[in-house]
Amino acid sequence: MLVRKLRTRSLSISEARLVLRGFEREGVRLDSAQIDDVLDEFGRRGYLDDGVLAEQLITAGVERKGQGRVALSRALAQRGISRDVIDSALSELPDDDEARALEFARTKATSLARLEHDTALRRLMGQLARRGYNGSVAMSAAKTALAEVTRGRPSSGVRFVESD
Template sequence: MESFDAPDPEENRKIAAESLVRKLRTRSLSISEARTVLKTHGLDGAQIDDVLDDFTRRGYLDDAALASQLVESGSQRKGQGRVALSRALAQRGIPRDVVNAALDELPDDDAERALDFARTKARSLSRLDAETALRRLVGQLSRRGYNGSVAMTAAKTALAEATFGGRPSGVRFVDSD
């Protein structure tokens, strides 16, 4: 008859740490996300804290660096505003003070970034009537985390530029003489 002993706590810790390393190879994790990974391996609170402390000391886990990276990529690549960035960081379990510090590094140019995004979208809305185009563009900006007044101003400006600089609309009368 086989005897089933309880798993060796040190072996269990090692397996959990290896699992966390595999996850970190594919994607940066917040400390909160890493804690969740370790919990799935049945470690107790002290063991989890020990692994997290070790990974943090080695620089594998760094909420501040991750927050800065996410703010940079979210604002530059995705054109996200502060609200969307804050929400994304909070969803990753990054503490509020770290989120605020990362957002403080961001230049206060929400209006400019919103306008840049709106300009890229305005041309594709040219086939719509002005009211529908404005409503859709403001919606897109709002979903990207820009507040109402910034979204409205950027949308109006971009649509006006697209209309003014775009192809003329309406009927043309040509003198045939």
Template sequence: MADGNGGESDLAPVIPLFGGKLVPASSLPVRRAHAEGGSETHIDDERDKNDDREHDEARSAAEEALVRKLRARSLSLSEARQILRGNELNSAQIDDVIDDFCRRGYLDDAALAEQLVASGIERKGQGRIALSRSLAQRGLRRDVIDAALGELPDDDAERALEFARTKARSLSRLDFETALRRLVGQLARRGYGGSVAMTAARTALTEASLGTRSSGVRFVDSE
């Protein structure tokens, strides 16, 4: 078709299906390609570059957030994943960051489990039940927990008695049965089983009453 200048137009007219006037092709919005066919490819390339830049920025921000948390305390893999999920990363990106931090030694569930077990025993006097519960609350897997607890000697009874002895004096104002009940409760909350807790409590209170482990503590008689 000839254009207004006598030349050939490169656009065909739009033909209405049900009658009506022809719409000039020149009036329609058309995205033209350059002769070499590179404009659309260039736009797609720019879009891909922008997407890659946004992904890189999101990952950098997520890694910085994770490093800040790790400076405050050690994290389990589960806890690290929760932090990364809050920074707009997809599953694949999260896995990449987790793998990277594990390779660097920043994340190590086995080492964390050992630290928590040592802390629970030395600072809190916890037994196996409480230790297992506290490790599970940190998101550690069952096999990691079992491995960490498997390294402990079977000395719950000894550790329960040691803890009970530290508490016996503070219960001296109570009658024996009341003191026993309270001490057993304290031991149970620290993860010592019923028989272990009862034996440790009785032994510690008896020692305190007889003065074998302390100086002259006496429990009052029950009314």
């Protein structure tokens, strides 16, 4: 049963434990010791490794989804990966949340440029926050990206000009 699950996607040790707890054959379930033995054997053979899984999930989160540290940490915790493994895997990640947030913000800013500045800023910050970027990083990236998009365009609204 566990091998079938592992063929479709990688599992954390915690997820594998849940799979084994649900295993039943002829009305008999595995006890805790048997589950631990199976998990140890799968780990020894390299089928279960939370450290490797964390690295894979971080790579996918950064490259495909543009996620920040908060979102990555939350995703790993939801998969049942321990805090020390999460911290270790995130420590390997370059400290470039600002650059990744700005890159993501630039891709979204063009479609938001037609909106009022405050509305565009609020929406872009929301998108960045949902991807796990903290408030100051999201604000900075959103302001920079929107400024780049609107640079050179006439601003909307009323302008007051001093006259002599």
